[in-house]
Amino acid sequence: MSLSxxxxxxxxxxxxxxxxxxxxxxxxxxxxxxxxxxxxATRRRAGAKFKIRTGVICTLLVVVPIVLAAxxxxxxxxxxxxxxxxxxxxxEGHLFGTDQLGRDLLSRILHGxxxxxxxxxxxxxxxxxxxxxxxxxAGYFGGKLDSVVxxxxxxxxxxxxxxxxxxxxxxxxxxxxxxxxxIAIAQWPEVARLTRSMVLVEREKPYVSAxxxxxxxxxxxxxxxxxxxxxxxxxxVVLLLLxxxxxLESALAFLGAGPQRPxxxxxxxxxxxxxxxxxAWWLVTVPGLVIAIMVVGVNLLGDGLxxxxxxxxxxx
Amino acid sequence: xxxxxxxRLGQGLLTVFxxxxxxxxxVRLAPGDPAVAYAGPLxxxxxxxxVREQFGLDLPLIQQYWIFLQQLFTGNLGTSYxxxxxxxxxxxxxxxxxxxxxxxxxxxxxxxAIPLGVWMSRRPDTKKExxxxxxxxxxxxxxxxxxxxxxxxxxxxxxxxxxxxxFATWSALVLPTVTIAILQIAxxxxxxxxEMTTNFAAxxxxxxRSRGVRNSLLTWRxxxxxxxxxxxxxxxxxxxxxxxxxxxxxxxxxxxxVGSLIVRALETRDYPLIVATVLVTAVxxxxxxxxxxxxxxLLDPRIRLGKAATA
Numbered sequence: 001m002s003l004s005x006x007x008x009x010x011x012x013x014x015x016x017x018x019x020x021x022x023x024x025x026x027x028x029x030x031x032x033x034x035x036x037x038x039x040x041a042t043r044r045r046a047g048a049k050f051k052i053r054t055g056v057i058c059t060l061l062v063v064v065p066i067v068l069a070a071x072x073x074x075x076x077x078x079x080x081x082x083x084x085x086x087x088x089x090x091x092e093g094h095l096f097g098t099d100q101l102g103r104d105l106l107s108r109i110l111h112g113x114x115x116x117x118x119x120x121x122x123x124x125x126x127x128x129x130x131x132x133x134x135x136x137x138a139g140y141f142g143g144k145l146d147s148v149v150x151x152x153x154x155x156x157x158x159x160x161x162x163x164x165x166x167x168x169x170x171x172x173x174x175x176x177x178x179x180x181x182x183i184a185i186a187q188w189p190e191v192a193r194l195t196r197s198m199v200l201v202e203r204e205k206p207y208v209s210a211x212x213x214x215x216x217x218x219x220x221x222x223x224x225x226x227x228x229x230x231x232x233x234x235x236x237v238v239l240l241l242l243x244x245x246x247x248l249e250s251a252l253a254f255l256g257a258g259p260q261r262p263x264x265x266x267x268x269x270x271x272x273x274x275x276x277x278x279x280a281w282w283l284v285t286v287p288g289l290v291i292a293i294m295v296v297g298v299n300l301l302g303d304g305l306x307x308x309x310x311x312x313x314x315x316x
Numbered sequence: 317x318x319x320x321x322x323x324r325l326g327q328g329l330l331t332v333f334x335x336x337x338x339x340x341x342x343v344r345l346a347p348g349d350p351a352v353a354y355a356g357p358l359x360x361x362x363x364x365x366x367v368r369e370q371f372g373l374d375l376p377l378i379q380q381y382w383i384f385l386q387q388l389f390t391g392n393l394g395t396s397y398x399x400x401x402x403x404x405x406x407x408x409x410x411x412x413x414x415x416x417x418x419x420x421x422x423x424x425x426x427x428x429a430i431p432l433g434v435w436m437s438r439r440p441d442t443k444k445e446x447x448x449x450x451x452x453x454x455x456x457x458x459x460x461x462x463x464x465x466x467x468x469x470x471x472x473x474x475x476x477x478x479x480x481x482x483f484a485t486w487s488a489l490v491l492p493t494v495t496i497a498i499l500q501i502a503x504x505x506x507x508x509x510x511e512m513t514t515n516f517a518a519x520x521x522x523x524x525r526s527r528g529v530r531n532s533l534l535t536w537r538x539x540x541x542x543x544x545x546x547x548x549x550x551x552x553x554x555x556x557x558x559x560x561x562x563x564x565x566x567x568x569x570x571x572x573x574v575g576s577l578i579v580r581a582l583e584t585r586d587y588p589l590i591v592a593t594v595l596v597t598a599v600x601x602x603x604x605x606x607x608x609x610x611x612x613x614l615l616d617p618r619i620r621l622g623k624a625a626t627a
Contacts, residue, residue: 040440040441043441043442043446044440044441047441047446047449050446051450155331155334157553161557162563162564163563163578163593163594163597164335164338164339164594166563166578166579166582167339167342167582167590167594168342170582170583170585171342171343171345171346171347172346172347173347243457247457247459250459250461251459251460251461251564254459254461254564254567255563255564255567255579256579256583267459267461270459270461270462270465271461274465277465277468277469277473278469278473281469284462284465284466284469285466288458288459288462288465288466291458291459291462292454292457292458292459292462295457295458295459296453296454296457299453299456299457300450300453303453
């Protein structure tokens with residue numbers, strides 16, 4: 001930590017320093033406001049706040065229009081108009097321009113985004129649930145269950161993952177359930193590993209022994225007492241996994257393993273636009289920016305929440 | 317030591333075996349008939365029957381699996397449908413390209429990410445560090461295929477400095493390597509920063525500092541010495557993952573490696589080729605993982621393989 005030489009007591013609190021310079025009689029402490037403002041802890045808090053705010057703004061900037069896509073005055077995403085092919089952004093009422101078939105790019109991005117987001121959220125819910133259950137059970141019960149789960153996690157981490165995902169999607173068809181399932185399977189080890197390590201720590205705490213002495217069943221202790229103590233951090237990881245899920249889905253779609261119905265998703269739009277790189281830059285640039293803004297938002301949010309000091313000063 | 321290596325080799329073989337078995341089962345479970353894939357949609361019933369017989373697709377599943385295992389151990393995975401050559405040979409021909417790309421990317425990553433992470437850990441919570449921190453978040457948030465296309469547009473189409481695709485000259489290596497490295501640098505530098513910050517806060521470092529050890533020595537010898545293992549592990553794991561995970565970037569730059577091969581094999585449902593690719597990449601990934609573990613004692617003399625190590 002950087003605080004080694006400038007230990008700062010909480011703002012406004014009495015420092016208890018015996019020798020006080022006479023020049024600063026008005027202040028009870030030798031620690032000035034400027035020093036506090038410069039301290040690492042203050043800056044860290046400000047940084048976390050900035051990250052959370054920017055993260056929320058970026059995420060909402062993308063998510064809100066997607067959620068409201070049906071209510072916005074937009075052309076139908078699959079409506080083709082060959083007279084209006086490859087219009088650049090901001091022309092004839094097309095904010096993001098049109099694609100090679102004269103479809104409105106903004107509308108395509110928003111409707112495709114609905115599919116991408118649905119897949120991402122569903123996948124993360126599934127992987128989060130599986131990961132927390134398996135990780136918590138492995139960490140708490142230990143023994144054979146733990147070694148089975150740990151081996152499974154290890155084995156999966158050393159597998160050629162993207163290749164297996166592609167394989168499953170190629171064989172079983174790029175439908176939304178298949179892709180969701182595939183992403184969830186790819187992500188559960190991350191959650192499980194973290195939950196397991198947190199439960200391992202939690203298990204040794206006195207309240208667990210107390211509950212055990214009171215005669216509670218092991219499963220009940222795990223569900224009622226241990227899991228609530230780790231769930232907050234686990235969900236934070238799940239939030240970061242959402243960003244990964246969206247990226248993974250777009251990569252699959254880019255490789256042609258994305259859902260085609262009801263709408264093409266972001267990766268697919270980008271891969272279609274590749275053929276028009278030199279004539280219509282917006283077909284690739286804009287959807288990519290949209291993905292990047294959203295994923296940056298989610299990542300900033302997750303990072304900011306993690307950096308934030310654990311204990312709030314004003315009692316939550 | 318020998319016992320440890322043997323044990324790890326056994327585990328690795330088991331992983332490879334499970335992987336290819338999974339692929340075998342998946343391929344058989346999937347809707348769609350491999351015989352149709354081979355003979356084409358216009359094939360007659362007789363032709364299909366002949367193809368099934370030729371590839372043993374009419375046998376019971378268990379028996380097919382037995383034959384598959386025999387093929388696996390002899391290394392003869394059959395003929396690729398689309399290349400009309402032994403599948404394993406097709407994969408091995410592509411392998412050097414992927415290895416080159418992965419090696420270049422991991423080297424670039426290490427050279428940039430380690431100093432960057434150290435730099436960040438040396439001045440935490442300053443404005444500059446915060447800026448770099450946010451940049452690394454952006455770096456890990458951009459879809460790699462998109463970064464690739466953007467780099468391609470700028471440095472191959474608009475300003476034609478580098479070739480756009482394929483691997484004819486060494487300069488073709490630059491853009492794909494940078495594309496991969498952007499993401500990896502973001503991830504690894506953050507990890508280095510985390511490790512180093514933990515070590516800077518450790519009591520042994522305070523003791524060393526109070527003894528008057530120079531700052532550079534504190535950073536590179538003391539803190540880095542103790543961060544070396546996790547950082548090395550992360551780099552190694554990333555490298556192992558790249559051997560089969562650079563699919564997307566290979567496709568963008570039409571890089572003639574294993575990644576673009578698997579996409580083609582999947583598109584054409586070239587089953588022998590799919591199995592061969594998965595086998596080769598799984599063996600490689602497991603092998604690299606093993607090498608990483610074996611290198612631990614070199615980095616940290618306290619580690620004795622097979623004793624403290626708990627797999």
